[in-house]
Amino acid sequence: MASVTYDHVVKRYTADLTVVKDFNVEIKDKEFMVLVGPSGCGKSTALRMLAGLESISEGQIRIGERVVNDVAAKDRDIAMVFQSYALYPHMSVYDNMAFPLQMQHMKKPDIDKRVKNASRILGLDNFLQRKPRALSGGQRQRVALGRAIVRNPKVFLLDEPLSNLDAKLRGQTRIELQKLHRDLETTFIYVTHDQVEAMTMGDRIAIMNAGILQQVGTPGDIYDHPANLFVAGFIGSPTMNFVPATAQNGSAKAAGFEVKLPKSLPAGKKGTLGFRPEAVTDRVTDEGNALQMKVDVVERLGSDQFLYGQVGGDSVTARVDPRMKVDPGDTVKLGLDTRSLHFFDSETELALL
Amino acid sequence: MTIASERVATPAAERPFTPEWLGQVFSKGLLHVAVIGITLVWIVPTLGLLVSSFRPLDQFSSSGWWTALSPPFKFTLDNYTGVLDASNLGQSFFNSFMITIPATVIPVTIAAFAAYAFSWMKFWGRDMFFLALVGLLAVPLQATFVPILTTFVNLGLTPENVGFVGLWLVHTGYGLPFAIYLLANFFRALPTDLFESAEIDGAGTLTVFFRIVLPLSVPAIASLIIFQFLWIWNDYLVALVYVGGTPEVAPLTVTLANLVGSKGQDYQLLTAAAFFSMIVPLIVFFSLQRYFVRGILAGSVKG
Numbered sequence: 148m149a150s151v152t153y154d155h156v157v158k159r160y161t162a163d164l165t166v167v168k169d170f171n172v173e174i175k176d177k178e179f180m181v182l183v184g185p186s187g188c189g190k191s192t193a194l195r196m197l198a199g200l201e202s203i204s205e206g207q208i209r210i211g212e213r214v215v216n217d218v219a220a221k222d223r224d225i226a227m228v229f230q231s232y233a234l235y236p237h238m239s240v241y242d243n244m245a246f247p248l249q250m251q252h253m254k255k256p257d258i259d260k261r262v263k264n265a266s267r268i269l270g271l272d273n274f275l276q277r278k279p280r281a282l283s284g285g286q287r288q289r290v291a292l293g294r295a296i297v298r299n300p301k302v303f304l305l306d307e308p309l310s311n312l313d314a315k316l317r318g319q320t321r322i323e324l325q326k327l328h329r330d331l332e333t334t335f336i337y338v339t340h341d342q343v344e345a346m347t348m349g350d351r352i353a354i355m356n357a358g359i360l361q362q363v364g365t366p367g368d369i370y371d372h373p374a375n376l377f378v379a380g381f382i383g384s385p386t387m388n389f390v391p392a393t394a395q396n397g398s399a400k401a402a403g404f405e406v407k408l409p410k411s412l413p414a415g416k417k418g419t420l421g422f423r424p425e426a427v428t429d430r431v432t433d434e435g436n437a438l439q440m441k442v443d444v445v446e447r448l449g450s451d452q453f454l455y456g457q458v459g460g461d462s463v464t465a466r467v468d469p470r471m472k473v474d475p476g477d478t479v480k481l482g483l484d485t486r487s488l489h490f491f492d493s494e495t496e497l498a499l500l
Numbered sequence: 501m502t503i504a505s506e507r508v509a510t511p512a513a514e515r516p517f518t519p520e521w522l523g524q525v526f527s528k529g530l531l532h533v534a535v536i537g538i539t540l541v542w543i544v545p546t547l548g549l550l551v552s553s554f555r556p557l558d559q560f561s562s563s564g565w566w567t568a569l570s571p572p573f574k575f576t577l578d579n580y581t582g583v584l585d586a587s588n589l590g591q592s593f594f595n596s597f598m599i600t601i602p603a604t605v606i607p608v609t610i611a612a613f614a615a616y617a618f619s620w621m622k623f624w625g626r627d628m629f630f631l632a633l634v635g636l637l638a639v640p641l642q643a644t645f646v647p648i649l650t651t652f653v654n655l656g657l658t659p660e661n662v663g664f665v666g667l668w669l670v671h672t673g674y675g676l677p678f679a680i681y682l683l684a685n686f687f688r689a690l691p692t693d694l695f696e697s698a699e700i701d702g703a704g705t706l707t708v709f710f711r712i713v714l715p716l717s718v719p720a721i722a723s724l725i726i727f728q729f730l731w732i733w734n735d736y737l738v739a740l741v742y743v744g745g746t747p748e749v750a751p752l753t754v755t756l757a758n759l760v761g762s763k764g765q766d767y768q769l770l771t772a773a774a775f776f777s778m779i780v781p782l783i784v785f786f787s788l789q790r791y792f793v794r795g796i797l798a799g800s801v802k803g
């Protein structure tokens with residue numbers, strides 16, 4: 148059990164290839180922290196520096212109070228679950244889980260107790276003598292978890308552990324992992340490129356792009372208050388609507404409509420107006436915040452209805468009441484909830500409100 | 501990989517009489533014809549040798565072996581009894597084993613360690629050394645005889661002093677470049693994640709080698725053992741050059757070749773002798789062939 152601190156951490160492969168830039172984040176004890184970002188943004192590298200699999204070019208990583216920059220991977224008291232699971236193919240499930248304990252020269256009865264305990268938690272009791280190749284994807288994934296659990300580590304590192312599972316199993320495992328986190332009362336650091344996983348599992352989320360940390364916060368915080376254009380576009384599905392706009396006195400003017408802003412911005416400021424599909428409603432409460440949408444595609448999902456169309460030439464997605472009758476080709480009048488409007492500076496891409 | 505792509509991939513073969521089906525049947529047939537053809541071409545000379553080994557001398561020297569396949573049949577075991585009677589066959593078998601087993605075990609063992617270092621350990625000049633080593637494959641073995649023999653004599657590593665040791669050493673030297681090359685390529689193809697996982701689990705370099713690399717490389721090592729064993733068992737030249745042809749030290753190949761008189765008489769005995777010398781390689785091959793086939797595939801096809 149321990150906190151983890153990244154303190155101005157940099158990873159440089161060559162002089163002009165820096166894949167993690169000035170990375171600062173503090174992960175609290177027993178927290179479930181999700182590191183999320185598009186593929187190739189440096190998440191795995193950040194995790195692998197903590198694991199001791201990559202050297203740290205600059206800065207400090209601390210586990211608890213201990214600086215681990217020069218500590219060997221095996222002495223960092225962490226356990227890692229790989230995307231490929233990295234099970235030893237020639238060893239039985241039991242031996243796979245016992246291996247890290249044997250490396251610590253633990254006594255056989257103790258090893259046995261720990262392996263049995265982990266396999267009970269994970270429901271692997273009946274598979275202990277099997278080889279990994281005789282297991283399903285989900286079972287393999289659990290063996291990989293088991294191998295981490297038996298070590299009783301201070302920090303669990305998971306690098307895209309669900310991406311080799313099919314959609315249904317992924318949903319189940321997501322819940323099981325959260326339960327596991329609660330039972331083990333250990334710090335989890337979880338890397339994924341999937342924003343749904345990040346939103347559903349993380350106590351807090353750290354979003355990365357191109358080696359740079361964009362924002363850290365609770366899922367709700369990040370969803371409601373994205374710090375910049377990248378975060379706003381990355382989190383949420385369908386993605387947030389982005390419309391080029393110019394700030395005026397207390398309002399923002401886009402090509403096809405004008406809305407009142409909850410906060411006044413400098414007049415003439417150019418930027419991007421952002422609003423989530425659910426901020427567009429079929430009830431127009433205020434004529435000042437209405438927009439005319441020419442609908443191209445209607446998607447009915449039972450609980451939701453998505454309208455894809457054009458507002459003054461800009462593409463907009465709206466999530467409206469499923470009972471609203473709309474057909475492709477219609478032009479509908481929709482309202483905009485001004486409480487969930489975002490405005491991003493055209494130069495810095497930072498959120499101005 | 502995904503379930504969906506597997507589903508897409510199968511159906512064409514199961515629906516008969518479509519153009520795809522015909523194409524597949526045709527190309528499969530072509531493949532079989534080619535494989536059988538190649539196999540036949542390779543087998544025919546061996547078959548000829550086998551038939552000849554059962555033919556009496558007068559037939560043997562006057563007509564082709566295929567004539568023996570039609571009546572009147574005239575077969576004899578003379579050639580085999582001739583070989584058995586000829587001389588110290590037991591001693592030769594013993595010598596062959598004495599040469600072949602250490603000359604297989606030593607280089608394969610060294611190669612396994614070296615290949616592990618070349619593929620998974622970082623050290624200065626690694627790629628350069630590896631390249632130099634692979635370059636040694638191009639050195640013709642005959643060109644090394646004189647310098648090595650001179651060195652051996654200077655060092656006192658002659659057969660009178662050390663028996664087969666000198667021969668083991670040269671076979672080790674000749675075998676290592678290929679052995680290291682083959683194993684390093686195989687080791688390198690093992691997934692990186694396994695090594696990283698083992699590192700986090702606390703396994704040291706030697707533990708990783710013995711508990712992970714070796715067990716996963718059984719097919720490659722078995723193939724290598726077969727290669728090396730066959731090469732040394734069938735070797736005539738190197739043994740003759742380094743230990744000479746006296747009966748006390750000559751391996752089977754040398755002894756059998758000596759059956760033929762200096763004027764070329766009794767050369768029909770060679771046919772039977774050839775089959776004699778094949779017995780052990782065949783036993784080795786068939787007992788390890790399970791791994792051999794897998795080992796050949798292992799480099800190209802994953803898993």
Ligand SMILES: Nc1ncnc2c1ncn2[C@@H]1O[C@H](COP(=O)(O)OP(=O)(O)O)[C@@H](O)[C@H]1O
Pocket residue numbers: 160164166184185186187188189190191192193
């Ligand atoms: N050993 C390496 N040498 C050079 N570049 C690397 C190396 N490992 C990773 N990279 C690069 O670093 C970037 C980040 O990689 P990674 O951390 O694996 O991304 P992610 O896990 O977010 O998908 C990628 O662009 C990748 O090409």
Ligand SMILES: [Mg+2]
Pocket residue numbers: 187190191192306307
């Ligand atoms: Mg990654």
